[in-house]
Amino acid sequence: MLQLGNTKCSFLFCLGICILACSTIYMKANIFNSPLPSTDFLNHTNQSTPALKICDILPPAAPGFKCRRTDSKNISYETKLDANCILLQSDLHFIMAPLSKEEKDFPLAFIITIHKELETFVRLLRAIYAPQNVYCIHIDAKAPEEYKTSVRTLSTCFPNVFVASVNEKVTYAGFSRLQADINCMKDLVKSPTKWKRVINLCGQDFPIQTNLELVRYMQEPKWKDRNMTPGIKQPQTMKYRTEFQYEEVNGTHVAPKGQKKGPPPHSLTIYFGTAYYSLTRLFVEFVLKDKVAKDLLEWSRDTFSPDEHYWVTLNHMKEAPGNYVEGEWEGNVRAIKWRDQEGEAHQGCKVMKMKRTIHQGYLCLRD
Template sequence: MTISQDFYMFERLFRAIYMPQNVYCIHVDKAATSEFKRAVQELLSCFTNTFISSQSKHIILGSISRLQADLACMRDLIALDVPWRYVINMGGHDFPLKTNREIVQYLKMLGGKNITPHLEFVLKSTERIKYTYREYRNRTHAFVLQKRRKKSPPPNQLKIHFGSKYVALTRKFVYFALFNEVAIELLQWSQDTYSPDEHFWITLNNIPAAPGSMDKEISTISLRAVKWIYQEDIHKGCHGHYWQDVCVYGPGDLKWLYASSSLFANKLELKTYPLTVECLELWIRERSLNQSEIPVESDWYLLPK
């Protein structure tokens, strides 16, 4: 998980996805406040299967830093003496739409394949790799700007594909992405592209030699339920508000979220629409307890406030 602010939203998300048999790596933005970092550390200290990433990156929208944060956690996870099978990356404003049991069953059905979803509107974003991009920082902002210099062709004659930054990857594929020479050269070439996390995973997953490489049917799977402003003819509008073309869900979006086949939803804000988060939290907890194979105690249910 990559987080930078809004501790109480993170706390709700962590409670919703936590299971003792899983392992959780949390990357905290280097630019986060000391208060936020301390609160996250105190929460995670209560659990033996959670840890903060050994590397901390300053996350800048559109830069290589978001991908580097995921890779940092994956290096830490590979080094653990834990036989995990899949890694799923998340942001601090996600929320589960499926129980842990349902997610495990879902991943088992993939037969060892990775999920690196296509995104139609990203497919047309060739400008991201046509020119170089550079990070800039001042006292209050950090941002990425396009430069006039054209990029060199991708290494190893790779065809660059575009898709979602949110993926589900097998352990073998993660090892391939971290240590294979082709993957290392692609990562180096991607340093000065725009949002490389939206082409790195899916490009590697289209290499036939990559473990669990691309399956045409699986490539259409959506891990995240997202209401893009470009797709209002499909989802019939956002009942919260749009932030960077993505809907921040209001209570009026709950019915749509409940019916979604995706594993997670993005984007939620506890401070802005607390009812949306609380309703989803109650809903997913009740479903989890209904699937329990042991007797359920009454105080395991979350009581509405």
């Protein structure tokens, strides 16, 4: 009987341990499956948010923040200047300490150009944020004042996040889009953060690599001390962009002026590529100071989508630090699915399974 009693006690003890372990696993699963934390500190009305239950994507707000859904499609955010930044960082689960020495020793700079979809921007920032990095936010000057106020309020909660000192009225495919990056670069070189690379993003991007994976990718032998500006010599089909003059019209679109341009300065060979890049700090300093770079920038003012020829052209100059004179489309730091190519070049986001070994960096679904 004594032996049976001991066996019964052992069984009950093991049963208790199992129940405790299962409860812990269940609670953790609920945490990971819970909705994303609150963005209540933002002051913005998002017209494109799909119908949801009242604020069901937002948990209870921390003191100093308030969320109010005005109807099934519009979410309005009210900013309070006494917002508690510590609670904000906690509620949104921002990473507030470097996750590895490897990342700490290789800080990155990010340029993020935004004009809409505030919730998307906050989720992007939270996903890429690390305290050793630095972030320059360029807000389109045409954006609503409440939107600008919300972004500035958010930036005050982080010492390494700031709004560009000069903000452009950005026009798609216009020179203003290139100038926005230049403005941020001028601010970033003054930053106390000794960043190694700068990456530019749009507000609708989202990472498909961790910060550590990006750091390791950029330090691979092929890319160590080398810029990534994917592109090729300007094909005949793209020559219209730089052979004729264009102008930005009312901040809405770019239109041809009907006049031909002169040849590029310093007999430069013009390249065509992506507007997105990973650039070394030395290259950025070169862009801001070198006469050839400045002359090319000025010549590009009345071209079409100059950000798609400016960076890649300079990166094919032998004088440019970190150049890749022989480079073509290699080193793409983003994966882009163009919406008008769905059904031809790709099968859409819901069908295609992303392979992280193929697509590097950031995904941006573009119209």
